[in-house]
Amino acid sequence: MTIAKLLLVDDETAFLDAMARRLKKRDFDVFTAPSGMDALDVLSQNGEKIEVVILDVKMPGMDGIETLAEIKRKYPLIEVVMLTGHATVSSAIDGMKQGAFDYLMKPCDMAVLVEKVNTAASKKRQQEEKIIEARMKAITTRRA
Amino acid sequence: MAVDSDTGALDDIRACLAESELVVTTVPSGAEAIRVLEFGKVDLVILDIQIPDVDGLSLLQYIREHFKDIEVIMTAASPTVPDAVLAIKRGAENLLVKPLQPDELRFAVNRLVGKLNHRRELMSASSPPETYGLIGISDGIRNVIERIERAAAINANVLIHGESGTGKELVARAIHYGSDRAAARFVPVNCTAIPDTLIESELFGHVKGAFTGAKDSRAGFFQVADGGTIFLDEIGDASLNLQGKLLRVLQNKEIHIVGSSNVRKVDTRIIAATHKDLVAMVDKNLFREDLYYRLDVVDIYVPPLRERPADILPLVRHFMNQYAQEMGLEPPHFSDRAMENLKNHSWPGNVRELENLVQRLLVNADSGSLDVADLPKTMRQGVRPATEGFQTLATLEAEHILRVLESVGGNKTQAAAILGIDRKTLREKLKRIVETHQPG
Numbered sequence: 111m112t113i114a115k116l117l118l119v120d121d122e123t124a125f126l127d128a129m130a131r132r133l134k135k136r137d138f139d140v141f142t143a144p145s146g147m148d149a150l151d152v153l154s155q156n157g158e159k160i161e162v163v164i165l166d167v168k169m170p171g172m173d174g175i176e177t178l179a180e181i182k183r184k185y186p187l188i189e190v191v192m193l194t195g196h197a198t199v200s201s202a203i204d205g206m207k208q209g210a211f212d213y214l215m216k217p218c219d220m221a222v223l224v225e226k227v228n229t230a231a232s233k234k235r236q237q238e239e240k241i242i243e244a245r246m247k248a249i250t251t252r253r254a
Numbered sequence: 255m256a257v258d259s260d261t262g263a264l265d266d267i268r269a270c271l272a273e274s275e276l277v278v279t280t281v282p283s284g285a286e287a288i289r290v291l292e293f294g295k296v297d298l299v300i301l302d303i304q305i306p307d308v309d310g311l312s313l314l315q316y317i318r319e320h321f322k323d324i325e326v327i328m329t330a331a332s333p334t335v336p337d338a339v340l341a342i343k344r345g346a347e348n349l350l351v352k353p354l355q356p357d358e359l360r361f362a363v364n365r366l367v368g369k370l371n372h373r374r375e376l377m378s379a380s381s382p383p384e385t386y387g388l389i390g391i392s393d394g395i396r397n398v399i400e401r402i403e404r405a406a407a408i409n410a411n412v413l414i415h416g417e418s419g420t421g422k423e424l425v426a427r428a429i430h431y432g433s434d435r436a437a438a439r440f441v442p443v444n445c446t447a448i449p450d451t452l453i454e455s456e457l458f459g460h461v462k463g464a465f466t467g468a469k470d471s472r473a474g475f476f477q478v479a480d481g482g483t484i485f486l487d488e489i490g491d492a493s494l495n496l497q498g499k500l501l502r503v504l505q506n507k508e509i510h511i512v513g514s515s516n517v518r519k520v521d522t523r524i525i526a527a528t529h530k531d532l533v534a535m536v537d538k539n540l541f542r543e544d545l546y547y548r549l550d551v552v553d554i555y556v557p558p559l560r561e562r563p564a565d566i567l568p569l570v571r572h573f574m575n576q577y578a579q580e581m582g583l584e585p586p587h588f589s590d591r592a593m594e595n596l597k598n599h600s601w602p603g604n605v606r607e608l609e610n611l612v613q614r615l616l617v618n619a620d621s622g623s624l625d626v627a628d629l630p631k632t633m634r635q636g637v638r639p640a641t642e643g644f645q646t647l648a649t650l651e652a653e654h655i656l657r658v659l660e661s662v663g664g665n666k667t668q669a670a671a672i673l674g675i676d677r678k679t680l681r682e683k684l685k686r687i688v689e690t691h692q693p694g
């Protein structure tokens with residue numbers, strides 16, 4: 111399996127750096143952003159590449175749920191895993207309904223995180239493959 | 255229906271919904287919930303996460319898998335975040351924390367009732383009526399559906415004729431699955447695809463060692479379809495040899511398995527289809543008359559799409575929604591002018607052409623809307639520059655051939671059938687076209 115490309119979004123830069131380092135060690139391609147706005151910037155420059163976003167729920171400014179909604183609106187295929195220190199049941203429900211792939215509690219177990227990211231990435235790839243298949247069909251149809 | 259082990263909670267729910275017009279059933283356990291669900295009158299379940307006999311989240315999953323139109327609201331006294339995540343992932347509409355707030359519950363229930371009503375309206379009004387998976391509102395397709403129903407009720411052989419891509423195979427399936435053979439197999443057989451030397455073994459099967467290369471015994475189409483239906487597609491292209499073999503099964507209702515001396519009784523219904531004029535072929539001795547009469551007990555004609563333009567937009571909408579959902583995209587919006595062009599197109603490849611086009615449009619769409627410019631050149635009207643003077647016959651022919659070919663998704667056999675020429679001629683023409691016309 112190819113390694114997934116992901117974007118980590120968290121306002122605690124210390125946490126962000128530590129996570130990024132640990133994920134890079136496991137051969138993930140990691141982008142980081144310290145806020146929802148920055149995350150959207152990174153996506154607009156690298157949107158094609160990024161497969162999974164790991165998003166902190168509680169951030170100043172644009173919060174996690176708002177960022178999630180915006181990401182899902184602009185890039186419906188990107189999967190988003192929500193990460194939270196003190197999730198309430200109601201915020202978890204909100205996030206899932208906005209199309210989050212899953213919720214993880216901080217501090218999170220690396221193995222669990224890696225597994226979630228991998229399933230999220232493979233879900234995204236499956237979706238894309240479907241589209242590519244349809245596209246190929248279209249081309250062969252046109253020029254057969 | 256409300257499911258909770260706590261009778262107090264059930265009473266609360268009852269009281270809270272007393273004013274509504276909902277019929278509320280309450281049950282104390284998962285087993286009873288399932289019994290009520292099987293009864294089939296439930297639209298909405300309020301399900302506690304902690305019930306005695308099964309885990310509420312598993313019951314939720316069961317409901318999602320077995321009754322996909324039922325909506326579920328979960329309740330829980332002290333849910334954890336993972337519980338909440340799982341509940342929504344498994345398709346619950348919401349998870350309410352106990353003790354239930356009457357307003358909150360009423361609000362959640364009302365929203366779902368609204369959603370259910372909306373869905374019902376959609377099903378009955380805007381989405382086209384679906385019968386046996388056949389989309390269409392024209393008299394032509396209604397007539398076909400009526401004949402399907404009649405054919406499904408009896409056991410006679412059926413002959414379906416109509417142009418390529420009109421939905422003949424779909425009609426055949428509808429008959430099979432509407433008949434009391436539905437539990438047995440529907441076996442499609444393309445008569446053009448069976449090499450003459452293999453006819454018998456393909457149709458009737460062979461035993462191990464029956465001929466060189468027969469390493470294992472293999473069941474033939476008629477054995478597989480025993481008790482069910484064989485769909486003989488392109489019967490007009492069956493060789494005389496194949497016709498003879500088929501006639502014999504039809505007459506004797508038994509088959510000889512290749513390499514075995516045994517005779518086996520088979521009970522197989524035959525539905526055949528063709529785009530050719532079998533009567534004319536019978537006149538020219540290209541099709542056996544006795545076989546024709548055995549097949550043509552019930553006759554169904556599927557008209558080409560251009561003769562039932564009322565079906566075009568419902569079909570476009572149907573395929574748009576279907577493929578958009580498969581690809582996880584929003585179905586794009588068509589401009590009025592684009593719709594107009596779709597309606598006026600002659601669709602030589604019929605529904606298959608339309609299905610291919612929709613798929614292609616969906617994939618190529620950059621925005622949420624589609625206009626005339628997104629349609630293939632051959633379909634645009636009024637945007638083509640008026641040609642100066644007249645074109646040569648060769649140019650016209652080339653254009654027509656390419657258009658037909660595109661309409662059937664590049665399938666040369668089908669294109670040749672539509673054009674009324676054989677494949678070899680088509681290939682030669684195509685070669686000439688490619689040599690003289692650079693695509694532009």
Ligand SMILES: Nc1ncnc2c1ncn2[C@@H]1O[C@H](COP(=O)(O)OP(=O)(O)O)[C@@H](O)[C@H]1O
Nearest residue numbers: 387388389390418419420421422423424605606
């Ligand atoms: N009325 C219809 N509603 C929905 N799909 C249709 C309809 N008619 C045809 N199709 C679809 O169009 C395609 C071609 O139909 P098919 O039955 O293979 O045509 P034929 O056997 O006449 O060549 C199939 O994908 C079929 O599902």
